[in-house]
Amino acid sequence: MKKEFFIGLTILAVVFFVMSIILSINIWITRVQTINDLNTNVSNLSHTLNLYSEGIIRQGEMFIDDLSDITEIYGEEKNNITNIRKILTSQNELLEQINNVVIYDVNGNKLIALHERIYGRVNSADRFFFVYHQNNTSKKIFIGPPVVSRTNGKWVITISRRLEDHQGRFAGVAVLTLSIENFLEAFGKIDIGHAGAIALTSESGILLIRYPFDEKNIGRVISDSPLFTTYLKNSDSGTARSVSRFDNIQRMYAFQKNKRYGFVTTVAVSLDEGMLPWKKQSEILIVIVVFLMGGAITSGYFLLRDIYQRARSHHELSKTTESLMTANKKLSAMAAEDSLTGLANRRKFDEALPHEVLQCAVNNHSISLMLIDIDYFKKYNDNYGHLAGDDCLRQVATSIKKTVKGSSALVARYGGEEFVVILPATDLIAAEKEAQKLIQNICQENICHEYSPFGIVTVSIGIASGHGLAVKGKERKLIEFADDALYRAKYAGRNGFFSSTHLF
Ligand SMILES: Nc1nc2c(ncn2[C@@H]2O[C@H](COP(=O)(O)OP(=O)(O)OP(=O)(O)O)[C@@H](O)[C@H]2O)c(=O)[nH]1
Numbered sequence: 001m002k003k004e005f006f007i008g009l010t011i012l013a014v015v016f017f018v019m020s021i022i023l024s025i026n027i028w029i030t031r032v033q034t035i036n037d038l039n040t041n042v043s044n045l046s047h048t049l050n051l052y053s054e055g056i057i058r059q060g061e062m063f064i065d066d067l068s069d070i071t072e073i074y075g076e077e078k079n080n081i082t083n084i085r086k087i088l089t090s091q092n093e094l095l096e097q098i099n100n101v102v103i104y105d106v107n108g109n110k111l112i113a114l115h116e117r118i119y120g121r122v123n124s125a126d127r128f129f130f131v132y133h134q135n136n137t138s139k140k141i142f143i144g145p146p147v148v149s150r151t152n153g154k155w156v157i158t159i160s161r162r163l164e165d166h167q168g169r170f171a172g173v174a175v176l177t178l179s180i181e182n183f184l185e186a187f188g189k190i191d192i193g194h195a196g197a198i199a200l201t202s203e204s205g206i207l208l209i210r211y212p213f214d215e216k217n218i219g220r221v222i223s224d225s226p227l228f229t230t231y232l233k234n235s236d237s238g239t240a241r242s243v244s245r246f247d248n249i250q251r252m253y254a255f256q257k258n259k260r261y262g263f264v265t266t267v268a269v270s271l272d273e274g275m276l277p278w279k280k281q282s283e284i285l286i287v288i289v290v291f292l293m294g295g296a297i298t299s300g301y302f303l304l305r306d307i308y309q310r311a312r313s314h315h316e317l318s319k320t321t322e323s324l325m326t327a328n329k330k331l332s333a334m335a336a337e338d339s340l341t342g343l344a345n346r347r348k349f350d351e352a353l354p355h356e357v358l359q360c361a362v363n364n365h366s367i368s369l370m371l372i373d374i375d376y377f378k379k380y381n382d383n384y385g386h387l388a389g390d391d392c393l394r395q396v397a398t399s400i401k402k403t404v405k406g407s408s409a410l411v412a413r414y415g416g417e418e419f420v421v422i423l424p425a426t427d428l429i430a431a432e433k434e435a436q437k438l439i440q441n442i443c444q445e446n447i448c449h450e451y452s453p454f455g456i457v458t459v460s461i462g463i464a465s466g467h468g469l470a471v472k473g474k475e476r477k478l479i480e481f482a483d484d485a486l487y488r489a490k491y492a493g494r495n496g497f498f499s500s501t502h503l504f
Pocket of ligand 1: 373374375376377378379381385386387388389390393415416417490
């Protein structure tokens with residue numbers, strides 16, 4: 001019972017364990033897949049935006065290169081400048097991100113501008129790009145840090161080139177400004193979630209553009225971030241995770257360094273936001289599994305309880321059956337037993353006789369019957385008392401039993417002071433020998449009986465015998481013949497036996 005319960009419990013525990021493992025593996029795999037998908041998405045986006053930004057800057061570079069070449073070729077005389085302005089105006093439509101295009105002379109004074117509305121100082125000799133070209137003889141374009149445009153007060157990034165005169169001396173700067181607003185508009189159309197971020201950073205680590213826009217972040221130096229101190233040192237592109245220094249949000253980001261201009265494009269998505277579908281899916285899965293496991297445990301519990309109860313009932317039933325059987329045995333023994341002598345009773349004898357006769361008939365044997373009666377028992381009773389009479393009956397019964405012990409004979413109390421012995425497979429001669437032996441044995445018991453002429457308790461025996469086949473169905477006759485023989489034994493003087501002369 002306990003074993004079955006334990007097995008059931010073990011099965012439940014194993015199912016629980018296996019399901020937990022499968023669930024954990026599944027959640028872990030989907031987590032890895034989600035992270036991989038996020039990585040792929042941000043990588044693709046950073047690559048695309050890198051190309052997009054490169055395209056714009058490339059156009060700006062070509063534009064400013066052409067403009068610079070023309071200015072250098074034609075010189076900065078007033079007539080030529082008027083013609084250059086015409087060219088400039090006609091090219092304006094080429095690049096929608098253009099905020100303004102300005103040519104400055106050697107002193108930083110504006111020669112030509114695409115848009116004339118100027119805020120603040122007209123002279124730009126103080127601008128970073130101007131100082132850079134003044135001190136740098138390279139005629140390659142320079143992407144400057146973000147500045148507030150003096151044309152319209154908006155944030156811009158500058159693409160500039162050094163101008164030289166025919167002797168190769170510094171002659172001014174041609175500069176094209178790109179509105180950050182336009183980039184932000186383009187970046188804003190990309191779905192990177194509510195907490196995503198896109199940034200363009202210069203090669204030296206100056207933040208040029210960042211979406212979502214926050215003025216205080218523009219121009220911040222992030223060259224000490226892991227992106228610049230570690231990742232970009234190992235590879236021009238890749239993915240990483242970090243907590244943003246701008247808003248403290250943990251993000252997964254992809255970076256891509258532009259090979260041509262060196263700026264770095266980063267696209268970042270919030271880890272919490274990016275992992276949200278996985279979290280929701282995992283939660284649903286956990287709820288389903290917990291529900292299923294709960295169901296399994298509940299039904300398992302009821303099943304085990306049922307097994308336990310059934311096993312207990314079965315155990316109790318077998319115990320009850322066992323004690324019932326013992327009681328039955330006792331009862332049937334009691335029902336077949338004479339309470340005074342412990343011999344088989346008359347009922348048992350009545351049942352056994354036809355059965356024994358049948359056995360003898362089947363086995364082609366003879367059967368004999370002895371009826372034994374204590375002599376002068378009334379006198380014994382009258383003189384020694386009823387209780388002494390009972391003792392005497394018990395002693396005689398024991399003696400009879402001892403005498404026929406070992407044979408298949410059945411000894412029963414026939415009634416009162418009378419006993420009967422069935423002797424299966426015994427013919428008359430053998431039965432007479434048994435009777436003789438019995439008379440001797442009882443005499444040897446030497447039970448004092450002063451009121452008998454023999455001085456001791458004696459018995460008289462009547463014997464009847466016949467072949468099983470002949471006696472079969474006439475058992476009553478066998479008893480009558482034995483009784484008749486007993487009567488004759490009494491008549492003959494007692495303490496002896498007489499065999500019936502009646503034949504079947
Ligand atoms: N103590 C005792 N006496 C019993 C029991 N059953 C019968 N008796 C007595 O047995 C006696 C039988 O007496 P009788 O039938 O006259 O026969 P008897 O005195 O033995 O005379 P014979 O058989 O002719 O020798 C009676 O006194 C019964 O009371 C018993 O269970 N216990």
